[in-house]
Amino acid sequence: MDTVFEGSMGPQAMRRAGSQIEALKERLGRTPTACVITFGCQMNARDSEKLEGVLAEAGFAITDSEDADFLLYNTCTVRENADNRLFGRLGARGSELKHSPWKKLAVCGCMMQEQINVEKIKKSYPYVDLIFGTHNLYTFPALLDAVYAPENEGEMIISILPEADRIMEELPARRKYPFKSGVNIMFGCDNYCTYCIVPYVRGRERSRKKADILAEVRTLAADGVREVMLLGQNVNSYGIKVPAGEEADYGTFPELLAAVAETPGIGRVRFMTSHPKDLSDELIEVIRTHDNISRHLHLPLQSGSDEILRRMNRRYTKEQYLSLCDRIRSSVPDIALTTDIIVGFPGETSADVDETIDVVRRVRFQNAFTFIYSRRNGTPAASYPDQPEPERVKRDFDRLLAVVQQTAREECGKSRGLTGTVMVEGVNENDPSLLTGRLSDNLLVHFPGTPDLIGKFTDVELTEAKGFYFLGKQVGTPW
Ligand code: 5AD
Numbered sequence: 001m002d003t004v005f006e007g008s009m010g011p012q013a014m015r016r017a018g019s020q021i022e023a024l025k026e027r028l029g030r031t032p033t034a035c036v037i038t039f040g041c042q043m044n045a046r047d048s049e050k051l052e053g054v055l056a057e058a059g060f061a062i063t064d065s066e067d068a069d070f071l072l073y074n075t076c077t078v079r080e081n082a083d084n085r086l087f088g089r090l091g092a093r094g095s096e097l098k099h100s101p102w103k104k105l106a107v108c109g110c111m112m113q114e115q116i117n118v119e120k121i122k123k124s125y126p127y128v129d130l131i132f133g134t135h136n137l138y139t140f141p142a143l144l145d146a147v148y149a150p151e152n153e154g155e156m157i158i159s160i161l162p163e164a165d166r167i168m169e170e171l172p173a174r175r176k177y178p179f180k181s182g183v184n185i186m187f188g189c190d191n192y193c194t195y196c197i198v199p200y201v202r203g204r205e206r207s208r209k210k211a212d213i214l215a216e217v218r219t220l221a222a223d224g225v226r227e228v229m230l231l232g233q234n235v236n237s238y239g240i241k242v243p244a245g246e247e248a249d250y251g252t253f254p255e256l257l258a259a260v261a262e263t264p265g266i267g268r269v270r271f272m273t274s275h276p277k278d279l280s281d282e283l284i285e286v287i288r289t290h291d292n293i294s295r296h297l298h299l300p301l302q303s304g305s306d307e308i309l310r311r312m313n314r315r316y317t318k319e320q321y322l323s324l325c326d327r328i329r330s331s332v333p334d335i336a337l338t339t340d341i342i343v344g345f346p347g348e349t350s351a352d353v354d355e356t357i358d359v360v361r362r363v364r365f366q367n368a369f370t371f372i373y374s375r376r377n378g379t380p381a382a383s384y385p386d387q388p389e390p391e392r393v394k395r396d397f398d399r400l401l402a403v404v405q406q407t408a409r410e411e412c413g414k415s416r417g418l419t420g421t422v423m424v425e426g427v428n429e430n431d432p433s434l435l436t437g438r439l440s441d442n443l444l445v446h447f448p449g450t451p452d453l454i455g456k457f458t459d460v461e462l463t464e465a466k467g468f469y470f471l472g473k474q475v476g477t478p479w
């Protein structure tokens, strides 16, 4: 039986979930464990912190091990290989569940907003206990309660809303890092790039109120957070589509960014992602005048060909993109630009990829994420007749990648010999005598130091460039 679950968030649901987990604890004779595996972007990573917050509050011990008593996959569907990875994991989990009948398996996130994926799970992975979507995360306490309710034993609970009915403000979050945190400023996307599934699975664009965002930032700062990353599919359209008469409750993205940067205790602010068509001179000015706003801008290019950009519905031209990069660089010379590029969009030719390569050579990205076009059902581009020829795409992709890597390596090495400020994020995974810190421009530096510096800012001299990171030496007093 499918249950379309109308449960709500709230202290009562949380208490009921807590007592179910208490009963499980008695049955197992130990604290039950829960694990959330995240696929995809920063938005999903932040959602997972909220899901973990609920699980921890309900009484689970959170673990990284998929062997957990409650396992939740938070899925991504932006490209096809993400879908395949999930189904592989679900298949592998089947026999495990047979041997441990108390264990529960749940799936949520973007993939679950597509009916076809829910149907596939119902048919091929009937042992999944819970499926929910992106729009009803706030009902998770009630869903958790339902999964463990004795009367639902053996049922698959499915709870998907077609559209977001509200912005949730109340979920607790369990932060991966004590000293840095993502902060959602808006949800969804209305841009409808023709290759992209996001508008269909994350819904219409909606912004959180400025006062709510700033209150969250102040609470985080009081809790020891020094760095925040403002998150949205297109942060530059923050506050644009809001209820008539309520504009003052939002303001613009540059105003919000400045207010966050000026919050006492916040040492660094990042944001992600910016659509080039909406990036204003006002934003560039706010970055220039606040040295705690990171010197890094992720500005997805997707293609350098005007014809392909038009077919992608990106609403800028190659020249407009190049002139935007010039304006940014002339105002904030030390800023690092990174980008996303798709190769193999329907109708693309090698001459179009030459245009993309030309932009890479001229802008000199510090890093570029390159993707092979993935046909997503339900998007306009999926029905374009001239789908790409894989051999040609592979050749052009490799050509592009060679230029991306060469220019990126040169760009990354440019700061060698200089001194920069890092936020110390942890002990180096391969060499415990080293710490790993992140520069304002997002590059990593490994340098000798002791773990008491984790979560602090310090200056480091960048002694050696290692391709895409630096080796360094700490200078001055950390703060
Ligand atoms: N195929 C390949 N790449 C895609 N992206 C989004 N949709 C697709 C798709 N269908 C890429 C874009 C976007 C990044 C997050 O993922 O480059 O900026």
Ligand code: SF4
Binding pocket: 189, 190, 191, 192, 193, 196, 197, 198, 199, 233, 234, 275
């Ligand atoms: Fe997808 Fe385009 Fe929206 Fe980015 S701006 S999420 S690529 S539709």
